[in-house]
Structure formats: structure tokens, C-alpha cells
Amino acid sequence: MRGAILHAPGDVRVEDRDRPTIVEPTDAIIRLSAACVCGSDLWPYRGIETYDGPIPMGHEYVGIVEEVGDQVSAIKPGDFVVGSFFASDNTCEICRAGYQSSCIHRQGVGGAQAQYLRVPLADGTLVATPNVPSDDLIPGFLAASDVLGTGWFAAAAAEAGPGKTVAVVGDGAVGLLGVLAAKQLGAERIIAMSRHESRQNLAVEFGATDIVAERGDEGVARIKEMTNGLGAHSVIEAVGTQESMMQAIRATRPGGHVGYVGVAHDVQLPGEELFFSHVHLHGGPAPVRQYLPELIDLIWNRKINPGKVFDLELPLEQAAEGYKAMDERRAVKALLRP
Amino acid sequence: MRGAILHAPGDVRVEDRDRPTIVEPTDAIIRLSAACVCGSDLWPYRGIETYDGPIPMGHEYVGIVEEVGDQVSAIKPGDFVVGSFFASDNTCEICRAGYQSSCIHRQGVGGAQAQYLRVPLADGTLVATPNVPSDDLIPGFLAASDVLGTGWFAAAAAEAGPGKTVAVVGDGAVGLLGVLAAKQLGAERIIAMSRHESRQNLAVEFGATDIVAERGDEGVARIKEMTNGLGAHSVIEAVGTQESMMQAIRATRPGGHVGYVGVAHDVQLPGEELFFSHVHLHGGPAPVRQYLPELIDLIWNRKINPGKVFDLELPLEQAAEGYKAMDERRAVKALLRP
Numbered sequence: 001m002r003g004a005i006l007h008a009p010g011d012v013r014v015e016d017r018d019r020p021t022i023v024e025p026t027d028a029i030i031r032l033s034a035a036c037v038c039g040s041d042l043w044p045y046r047g048i049e050t051y052d053g054p055i056p057m058g059h060e061y062v063g064i065v066e067e068v069g070d071q072v073s074a075i076k077p078g079d080f081v082v083g084s085f086f087a088s089d090n091t092c093e094i095c096r097a098g099y100q101s102s103c104i105h106r107q108g109v110g111g112a113q114a115q116y117l118r119v120p121l122a123d124g125t126l127v128a129t130p131n132v133p134s135d136d137l138i139p140g141f142l143a144a145s146d147v148l149g150t151g152w153f154a155a156a157a158a159e160a161g162p163g164k165t166v167a168v169v170g171d172g173a174v175g176l177l178g179v180l181a182a183k184q185l186g187a188e189r190i191i192a193m194s195r196h197e198s199r200q201n202l203a204v205e206f207g208a209t210d211i212v213a214e215r216g217d218e219g220v221a222r223i224k225e226m227t228n229g230l231g232a233h234s235v236i237e238a239v240g241t242q243e244s245m246m247q248a249i250r251a252t253r254p255g256g257h258v259g260y261v262g263v264a265h266d267v268q269l270p271g272e273e274l275f276f277s278h279v280h281l282h283g284g285p286a287p288v289r290q291y292l293p294e295l296i297d298l299i300w301n302r303k304i305n306p307g308k309v310f311d312l313e314l315p316l317e318q319a320a321e322g323y324k325a326m327d328e329r330r331a332v333k334a335l336l337r338p
Numbered sequence: 339m340r341g342a343i344l345h346a347p348g349d350v351r352v353e354d355r356d357r358p359t360i361v362e363p364t365d366a367i368i369r370l371s372a373a374c375v376c377g378s379d380l381w382p383y384r385g386i387e388t389y390d391g392p393i394p395m396g397h398e399y400v401g402i403v404e405e406v407g408d409q410v411s412a413i414k415p416g417d418f419v420v421g422s423f424f425a426s427d428n429t430c431e432i433c434r435a436g437y438q439s440s441c442i443h444r445q446g447v448g449g450a451q452a453q454y455l456r457v458p459l460a461d462g463t464l465v466a467t468p469n470v471p472s473d474d475l476i477p478g479f480l481a482a483s484d485v486l487g488t489g490w491f492a493a494a495a496a497e498a499g500p501g502k503t504v505a506v507v508g509d510g511a512v513g514l515l516g517v518l519a520a521k522q523l524g525a526e527r528i529i530a531m532s533r534h535e536s537r538q539n540l541a542v543e544f545g546a547t548d549i550v551a552e553r554g555d556e557g558v559a560r561i562k563e564m565t566n567g568l569g570a571h572s573v574i575e576a577v578g579t580q581e582s583m584m585q586a587i588r589a590t591r592p593g594g595h596v597g598y599v600g601v602a603h604d605v606q607l608p609g610e611e612l613f614f615s616h617v618h619l620h621g622g623p624a625p626v627r628q629y630l631p632e633l634i635d636l637i638w639n640r641k642i643n644p645g646k647v648f649d650l651e652l653p654l655e656q657a658a659e660g661y662k663a664m665d666e667r668r669a670v671k672a673l674l675r676p
Binding site for chain 2: 097245265266267268274278283
């Protein structure tokens with residue numbers, strides 16, 4: 001089968017790879033309907049995150065179940081399923097508390113930018129849609145697999161809800177879907193921090209009530225100005241740099257909540273400032289699995305359309321162009337059709 | 339009047355100071371029934387925290403109202419009142435959200451190791467007891483003014499409650515009263531981390547079910563061992579060093595809560611570790627005012643006895659010995675009688 005491999009920074013190639021097979025009785029093999037390039041894929045692509053040797057890329061996926069192991073009972077061949085980037089048993093104490101991405105048996109899922117994928121712990125990881133969806137719904141379900149689930153977790157961690165002013169740091173797919181999630185959770189005012197017109201427009205379409213183009217200290221000052229000097233109740237951090245984390249913490253009022261989902265790179269949080277900020281801080285790798293049933297329902301019933309974050313669609317063979325377009329910020333998110 | 343002044347590290351003297359007078363119409367003057375030495379007073383006493391010139395010490399206090407300004411209506415001369423280390427209006431949006439120690443009009447209260455004290459924003463800051471309490475209740479009310487309120491906030495921030503395993507890092511007065519608070523909040527299991535026998539005993543008396551003498555990585559390993567490898571649901575951090583913060587974060591299970599109230603000194607939290615830890619982090623200067631009505635009720639009705647943390651009682655004139663005993667860890671907390 002064909003699949004995308006990262007050989008070196010900036011060097012992604014689609015090559016022949018072995019088609020995966022059932023290894024454990026809890027595995028499933030799925031034939032991918034769509035895959036995509038994640039903001040987090042850009043860290044190794046840019047050489048910021050190091051790795052060993054050529055790596056199969058991709059961890060967001062939807063597709064049709066092709067084959068299941070003997071111990072899989074919740075899904076069957078022919079089902080259309082949505083998964084996420086960590087496989088989880090969904091039965092341990094940590095999963096039951098809603099933190100499937102820290103499941104005691106968690107396994108990373110990789111190599112999803114391909115034709116076929118092996119998913120471990122299939123019963124605990126994959127969720128089937130009511131039927132095989134029509135083609136136009138596929139981008140939405142694909143978004144649920146990571147960026148929507150992550151934006152949703154960020155909004156939940158930031159305690160977005162009725163009566164709240166929510167600020168969103170980061171205008172990538174996760175930040176934009178954080179806007180959508182905050183809207184769904186009932187937030188009163190949603191401030192998207194973005195200086196890119198097309199992303200601002202999508203933010204507004206997803207429910208942003210205000211746009212702030214300033215960033216860093218100026219961005220914080222603008223948020224305070226808009227909130228009687230207090231700061232936002234809830235701030236979603238969807239970047240993962242020192243600057244964005246401090247922008248998020250400083251834009252939050254005392255007693256408010258920061259939900260952070262940008263994978264932190266070289267971030268050090270100053271204890272004393274955090275102490276006196278009085279904010280709640282929560283985040284990490286999103287437990288997407290927790291939200292999948294609800295997100296699938298919303299997408300299936302066309303109540304939300306998160307698939308709009310995909311502004312570039314390419315055949316899998318052109319994966320390299322998808323990476324390039326996202327790296328150069330020409331595209332928010334690239335969908336790949338195997 | 340007489341009051342304690344810190345002249346230089348290790349040099350506390352009780353001297354003649356001007357008796358405070360009403361400055362603002364929202365002020366109250368109280369005649370102190372008791373004051374005490376705080377763990378946080380030890381930072382400047384030890385020269386770790388720097389300051390300018392001689393400073394009047396003390397920020398924990400109970401006493402009889404002597405005089406009030408024209409705009410004070412909630413308390414009157416003759417009332418026995420409990421206050422806290424930040425004066426707050428108790429009416430702004432931040433106060434109403436329960437964060438009085440970040441009140442938009444907050445003012446520090448200092449110089450309470452003395453005979454008289456001026457308290458700003460008296461209506462929002464002071465809470466009167468039902469009547470003037472008998473002498474044996476005074477240590478309890480004094481504890482409510484800071485260490486109990488702080489331990490309570492830590493336990494609440496750590497979401498201690500029914501079914502939860504709570505670990506407490508720090509066996510000073512705040513940590514010990516964090517144990518008491520966790521017990522009151524209904525925690526199932528309370529693990530006090532302490533290597534001092536007298537403090538271990540007090541922790542057990544306050545409700546600890548287990549004692550762990552190990553600290554740092556070994557302490558974390560013990561907590562994991564006791565919790566099926568997962569870590570505690572709730573961890574109270576009551577020290578404020580890099581080691582204690584990391585011990586608290588690492589002893590918490592994914593999805594669990596760290597409540598931190600040790601004033602962070604030279605602490606830098608590694609973003610990536612925090613991200614993958616999946617913990618909730620919340621803390622800061624305790625909004626003691628939020629809890630005072632409830633704490634006063636519990637103490638007045640003798641349902642809790644937080645005054646037990648005072649294991650040394652001295653006349654105000656011997657304040658220097660109180661500092662010395664706490665610095666050398668011969669005393670948990672010193673009460674001073676003016």
C-alpha cells in the first residue's frame with residue numbers, strides 16, 4: 001500500500017509500505033477514507049522535534065473497518081469508524097475518569113497518512129457512525145478524530161460555558177475548532193486572536209463574536225480592555241510556545257481557566273507569576289475518545305460542520321504539498337484522500 | 339503601642355510603634371487578641387525574600403473592634419472579628435467569584451504582630467463571630483485568619499472530596515490544616531507526607547489515614563504504590579519550592595488536581611511535563627475571606643479545632659523567640675499574645 005514517510009525535515013514522501021495486519025486479537029485494520037496533516041506533524045517536519053529514522057506519518061483517521069481481531073466485539077467489518085491519536089482500553093480507572101489519552105494501556109497510533117491502518121485496542125478506541133456517511137460528512141468526522149476533539153477538550157478545560165467570555169490563542173485548526181466548541185458549550189462572548197483574514201472569517205463563521213489581531217502583551221492588553229480590566233473567564237491555548245502560554249495565562253482573570261492543548265515545546269512557566277495569577281491551568285493531549293460519541297452525533301445530524309477547517313484537499317500521493325502549504329501557512333489544514 | 343519589626347534577616351525586635359488611626363472612612367482599628375508567626379514570614383526572616391528597610395511584621399489576626407470609619411456598617415466596636423492577609427471589598431466581580439485575595443481593590447494587611455491594627459475595607463474584610471468567644475477558641479479563630487483558610491483553599495483547589503485519595507506535600511501548619519480540610523470535605527484517604535513525629539501525630543489527629551516519610555522521587559513512588567500505580571486524585575502543595583511542586587505534580591494521577599498554596603519561590607514548571615501529566619493546577623494566595631463564615635461556624639460550634647497547630651505560645655514581647663523556634667523547626671506555629 002501507499003503511505004507518507006518523513007525522511008528528514010522538509011522531506012515527506014509517499015512510498016510503498018507493508019500493508020498492516022492484525023497483530024493482537026484486540027486490533028482492527030481499517031481502510032482509510034481520509035487522512036490529514038496535523039499542526040503537530042509540523043514540529044518534526046520543521047526539525048524542531050527530533051526523531052529517529054524515517055517515520056510513517058499521520059494520526060488522524062476515519063475509514064471502513066476491514067478486519068478485526070478475535071477479541072473485538074464493539075465494531076465489525078464494514079463499519080465506518082472514527083478513532084484518535086492514542087489507542088485506549090476505555091475501561092481502566094483513568095479512562096473512566098475521562099482521560100483516555102492517559103489510559104494505563106495507551107498506545108500511540110501512527111502512520112495514518114496511508115491506505116490502511118492498524119488500530120490497537122479497537123473496542124476502546126474506535127467509535128462507529130450510525131451508518132456509512134455520505135461523502136460530504138467525511139471531513140467533519142475526520143476533524144473529530146483530532147482537531148475538533150482537541151479544540152473541544154481545550155474549551156471544556158477552560159470551562160467555556162454560558163455567561164463566559166472566552167479568548168482563543170492560536171488560529172490554527174485547533175484554535176478555530178476551539179471557537180466552535182466554545183460556541184456549542186454556550187459561551188456568551190468568544191474572542192478569536194488572529195491576524196489572518198481567512199482564519200478570522202472562519203472563526204466568525206464558527207461563532208467568534210470578536211477578533212483581536214494583537215498578540216503578546218498587546219493582545220493581553222486588548223483582552224483586558226474588552227473585559228473591564230479583568231481578563232477573560234476562559235482562555236484556550238492552542239499553540240504551545242512560551243509566548244502563547246504566557247499570553248493565555250495573562251489574558252485570564254483571577255479565578256479563570258486556561259485550557260491548553262498546544263503541545264508545549266521549550267516552555268517554562270514561572271511559578272511565582274502563575275501563583276499570583278490565580279488561574280486554573282489544565283490541558284494536555286486531548287482525550288478525544290471521551291467526546292467522540294457526542295461529536296459524531298452533532299456531525300451526523302449536521303448541527304456542526306467542523307470539516308470547514310480543511311481548506312486544501314489533495315490525493316494522498318501529494319502529501320508533501322499538504323505539508324508545504326501548512327508549513328507556509330497557505331492552508332489551515334490539508335485533507336488527504338488515499 | 340508595641341509591635342514586631344524585622345530589621346534584617348534573623349533580626350526581629352518588638353519596639354514602640356505609632357498606634358494606628360482611622361485613615362479612610364472604610365477602615366477599622368482592632369485591638370488584637372492574638373497574632374502569630376507565618377511560614378511566609380520566614381522567607382524574609384531567612385533573607386530569601388528581599389525587602390526595603392525595617393518592616394512591621396504579621397498578617398494573621400483576630401481581635402476586638404476598637405473604632406470604625408464613617409462608612410463601615412457590617413461591624414461595630416466591641417465585635418470580635420477575624421480578618422485575613424488581603425483586605426478586599428467583597429463586592430467586585432472577582433470577589434463575587436470567590437477570589438477576594440485578587441479583589442480589584444485589594445490591599446495588603448501588615449503589622450499584625452502588635453497591639454493594634456488598622457484594617458482597610460473593613461466591611462469586606464472582617465467577619466464577626468456570634469459573640470466574643472471564650473479564650474480557648476481564640477487560637478482556632480486565629481488559625482482561620484490564614485493557615486486554616488489557606489489549607490482549606492488548597493484542599494478545595496485540589497478538589498478533595500468523597501471517594502478521593504488526597505496527598506499532602508508539606509507538614510507545616512498549612513499542610514496540616516490541609517489534612518483537616520480534606521477530612522471535612524469528605525476525602526476517603528488522606529496521605530500526609532512528613533518525617534517529623536510530632537507533625538505526623540497532629541496530621542493523624544486532623545484526619546490523615548496514612549503517613550509517608552519519603553520525599554521527592556521516592557515520595558512520588560510511594561504514593562503511586564499506594565494508589566495502584568495511578569497517583570492520588572488530589573494533591574495539596576503547601577511548601578512552594580521547585581522540589582515540592584514537582585513532587586505534587588508527579589504524585590497526581592492524570593485528570594487529578596493539584597492545589598498549591600506554598601508561595602512559589604524560584605519555581606519554573608516544565609511545560610512539556612505538565613502537558614503530559616494531565617493534571618489540573620490551581621492555587622495562589624488563598625481567598626480566605628470566602629471561607630471565613632463557614633470556618634467561623636465550624637470553630638464556634640467546636641466541630642474543628644485548628645488551634646492545635648499552635649504548639650508554642652509567647653507574649654508578643656518574645657516574638658523573636660517565636661521566629662527562631664519556627665525557623666529551627668522546633669515549633670509548627672507560634673502564637674503571640676499582645
